Amino acid sequence: MSVVEHLTDLRRCLIRALSALFICAAVAFYFSDRLMQVIHLPLDAPLIFLSPEEALWADLKLSLFFGLLAALPIIAYQAWRFVAPGLHARERRYAMPVICAAVLLFFLGIAFCYFVTLPFALDFLIEYGRRRGIEPQISISHYVDFQMKFLLAFGLIFDLPAVMLVLAKMGWLTAEFLRQKRRYAIFLCFLAAAILTPTPDIFNQTLMAVPLILLYEIGLIAVRILGRRYD
Numbered sequence: 001m002s003v004v005e006h007l008t009d010l011r012r013c014l015i016r017a018l019s020a021l022f023i024c025a026a027v028a029f030y031f032s033d034r035l036m037q038v039i040h041l042p043l044d045a046p047l048i049f050l051s052p053e054e055a056l057w058a059d060l061k062l063s064l065f066f067g068l069l070a071a072l073p074i075i076a077y078q079a080w081r082f083v084a085p086g087l088h089a090r091e092r093r094y095a096m097p098v099i100c101a102a103v104l105l106f107f108l109g110i111a112f113c114y115f116v117t118l119p120f121a122l123d124f125l126i127e128y129g130r131r132r133g134i135e136p137q138i139s140i141s142h143y144v145d146f147q148m149k150f151l152l153a154f155g156l157i158f159d160l161p162a163v164m165l166v167l168a169k170m171g172w173l174t175a176e177f178l179r180q181k182r183r184y185a186i187f188l189c190f191l192a193a194a195i196l197t198p199t200p201d202i203f204n205q206t207l208m209a210v211p212l213i214l215l216y217e218i219g220l221i222a223v224r225i226l227g228r229r230y231d
Contacts, residue, residue: 009082013078013082016074017071017074017078020075021067021068021071021075024067025063025067026063027070028062028063028064029059029063032059032062035062035063036058042114042122042147043138044123044126045136047138047139047143048137048138048139049141050139054139054141055140058141061141062144062148069110073103076099076102079099080096083095101161101162102159105159106155106158108158109154109159110152112211113154121150121203153208154211157208157212157215160212161215161218161219161222163219164219164220164222164223165223168223175224178216178219182220186216189212189213190206192212193205193206193212
């Protein structure tokens with residue numbers, strides 16, 4: 001394909017991906033009241049808004065977030081369609097399962113955060129304030145931002161095994177190297193958790209660091225079993 005043909009194909013893939021995102025976000029906005037109830041479930045405190053437009057902006061951000069989640073498989077497929085012609089047959093055979101695994105792990109990370117980590121984090125933070133005699137009145141915009149950052153962070157860190165496997169296939173990582181650098185990886189897991197968590201407390205950082213360490217070990221096993229470099 002010529003450069004013009006590549007650009008035309010890229011434009012076509014971008015239009016399809018953005019169209020899917022727009023449609024999914026519009027549908028999510030229609031159900032924004034129910035989606036707000038879903039994200040409010042882990043929180044044992046009322047939500048308030050501090051400015052006239054805050055509730056609307058919270059619904060828009062929430063709709064865009066859920067629209068992105070719904071459109072993610074389509075976006076991933078369009079990305080695959082664009083890069084696949086430039087790959088060798090053996091690379092395509094490995095790339096498609098890795099992309100599917102990455103999307104699945106991303107959703108698993110979000111589910112783990114919503115059902116396991118987020119309730120513990122919110123209970124800890126809310127009870128900490130109540131023990132100091134402070135009643136929570138949480139801004140809906142701040143709460144939506146807090147939850148979206150938490151969910152996206154966990155979705156991304158759950159893709160760690162897939163990233164490790166790709167790097168192993170490219171010859172940049174080996175299982176022996178990962179095993180030798182385990183102690184440094186644990187330190188980096190806590191450092192990444194400190195950067196990615198929206199709050200500075202050690203409790204929430206640990207809630208993110210421990211799954212990240214477990215994912216590192218899963219990635220190490222995957223590299224040991226499946227990480228043979230292709231030529």
